[in-house]
Amino acid sequence: MSLSADRVTGPEFVTRSDVLAPAAMAATSHPLATQIALEIMRQGGSAVDAAIAANAALGLMEPTGCGIGGDLFAIVWDAESGRLHGLNASGRSPRALSLEWFQDNGFERIPRYGPLPVSVPGAVDGWFELHGRFGRLPMKEVLAPAIRYAREGFPVTEVIAHYWAINAERLGEYPGFAEVFMPGGRAPAKGEIFRNPALADTYEKIAAGGRDAFYRGEIARTIAAYMQANGGFLSYEDLATHSSDWVEPVSASYRGYDIWQLPPNTQGIAGLQILQVLEGYDIAGMGFGSADYMHLFIEAKKLAFEDRARFYADPDFMDVSVAKLISDEYAATRRSLIDLGKAAASYPHGDPAVLRDGDTIYLTVADAEGNMVSLIQSNYRGMGSGMTPPGLGFVLQDRGEMFSLQPGHPNAFAPGKRPFTTIIPGFVTKDGKPWLSFGVMGGGMQPQGHAQVLVNMIDFGMEPQAAGDAPRMRHDGSSEPTDERMTDGGVVRLEQGFAPEAIAELERRGHRVEVRNDGGYGGYQAIRRDDGAWVGASESRKDGHAAGY
Known part of the structure; x- marks a missing residue:
């Protein structure tokens, strides 16, 4: 991903400057x-x-x-x-x-x-x-x-x-x-x-x-x-x-930023669940591309996607509330399952009922x-x-x-029913004011991409273009809504640009890692509101373009 190492500003992976208007x-x-x-x-x-x-x-x-x-x-x-x-x-x-x-x-x-x-x-x-x-x-x-x-x-x-x-x-x-x-x-x-x-x-x-x-x-x-x-x-x-x-967008707070998604039948709350698990750790102190951060992110994704496979569906058919799934209390119970030194082969889906009530284009x-x-x-x-x-x-x-063909599953096929869907628009507010409109295309990569670009901006201080151009990771497991649960830990796929020593440490912790640019890491666009100006970004993985006046 170091396509622009001769740039005089920004990290070496940045392909171009932010667009300002x-x-x-x-x-x-x-x-x-x-x-x-x-x-x-x-x-x-x-x-x-x-x-x-x-x-x-x-x-x-x-x-x-x-x-x-x-x-x-x-x-x-x-x-x-x-x-x-x-x-x-x-x-x-x-x-x-x-x-x-x-x-x-x-x-x-x-x-x-x-x-x-x-x-x-x-x-x-x-x-x-x-x-x-x-x-x-x-x-x-x-x-x-x-x-x-x-x-x-x-x-x-x-x-x-x-x-x-x-x-x-x-x-x-x-x-x-x-x-x-x-x-x-x-x-x-x-x-x-x-x-x-x-x-x-x-x-x-x-x-x-x-x-x-x-x-x-x-x-x-x-x-x-x-x-x-x-x-x-x-x-x-x-x-x-x-x-x-x-519908009313739903949100979770991440380090003082309110991250907004749409409720199911979309998978948007999976991104919120990932971020809520990560909020319990000093991600900024770990550093971008470190084995500690990457390990935590992968494990948080596994946890969220087990819930995604079990609970997300047409809201008329869901048997748990979205509020419980994205609550801080529930995130704490899920976070406690992570071993900082070892990859999990599988996780159980959560049990929110124990809590008190409380390929695609993006533009x-x-x-x-x-x-x-x-x-x-x-x-x-x-x-x-x-x-x-x-x-x-x-x-x-x-x-x-x-749709699932498993009888009794919340996402089981039924006439006149909305299927679980992967496409999710994102939005962020800060102190009640608009801060970022953004999205990442790409099936199950979308909530993973949402969480990564926000961590890049909020924890690692990247600008919108850099946050999108940064190399990404993708965990592929079998926890799809229509499949059986993940039992083998899945595969961690990395774009080129991560340090060899970090990759070796992930493997030592039990992750199966493949480094390949297979086109499956999404496509990102974003507009951020700064003082009196718009900041636009469109990453290099697609044919896209950000422009203003």
Whole structure:
């Protein structure tokens, strides 16, 4: 990771300086999407208008991570009221499909691709919920830049081209996919111009007809007919009855900073649980990249993910309260299980009941009035299920794969139920004022990445760009919501840049360590509020870009 050792400022792993601007800032995973966000704000749009415009552009330009066939979550800081708002725009399972159907047909888990993991796409409804409350420009103006690029074309960027080729190999067999995403029979290469006129048509219908054009009109009927013709269960009624939910963000304090996440069905509170365990130790004194810090982080992650596998689900089906899971008292009971000198092969999930009551895109935007948006949107597994309805220009998500087929589990499949989801926007306040809007993409890496970049800033004093560029660690175990518990300690995967002596000490303590840059360490964007200025960051692992004015 020491790509910039000749820089005269900052740690050697920093790829570039923070971006500073006085009025507005946007940080997304594609430079053109960032420019679109700034364009919308210069036209008088709000941070939410800009975020929707950027998200629409990313659905076109980075279909490997998002699109309107997927779900959306957002945290919005409203400067006028001085408070945070949370939006859960995730979809539910088909009402005609049941746990018994999977059991009767011999499934041990829900397939990754094809018609069976498809759930209702929630992103478009999320756009209109956000726009109805915080938007200023007409939706036609908000979607206009993405529509223009969809018709006229754009050059495919390097990292996106890499993942596009991988997804095309996996999904090219599914009906409709190749016609849209494999012009000439293959994925577009870096620098090639890609156009998606079908998506431009879809965006135009949405801009003119609102969310009902997607969920109750021709688009919904096309999706339903396509799914029925190809062995799926998603129906017109599933789409027509969909709605998003405004939810209260939840928080935990970490060394005087209030870290905010959305409650389940997201995994956001796993990041809070990791930080609460770490708060009991002198992390700053251990130093970045030290074996002591890395060992503690890995063990804290194991503890949080055992709870994630057992408890996190659609909140209507959870059997413990979020307040208990993120309480200081509960963190203390979990922290006591850690051996500072030895890696654990496994941990039990916790028992909050004993306590008293108490692949993805991420973008963030801040406007001149002080409003901030933290938004994450995904199809799951890159480009989703592969199921691509004719004439619409997008792939349907495969988020339903995340359901468990274990009867009685809080995340067990049920009709009309939201699956556990990995995508999480993050936000931090300090003394009741906005401090940081941030996110890290990447499945189970997301809460691990959230915790690491915050430790980098709060404990190790890094600036936003450095906090994202710093080499990361990732613990991969079997404590997934649909899998059995971890029993072998899992594997610690490290990016290049950690000291050999620290790696050797981790191995001495019983960790299985692999050093490899496999693309699985997430993709980070952040905007911090400093005295009268915005500070933007976009890390080097993606094609992203932070810019302001």
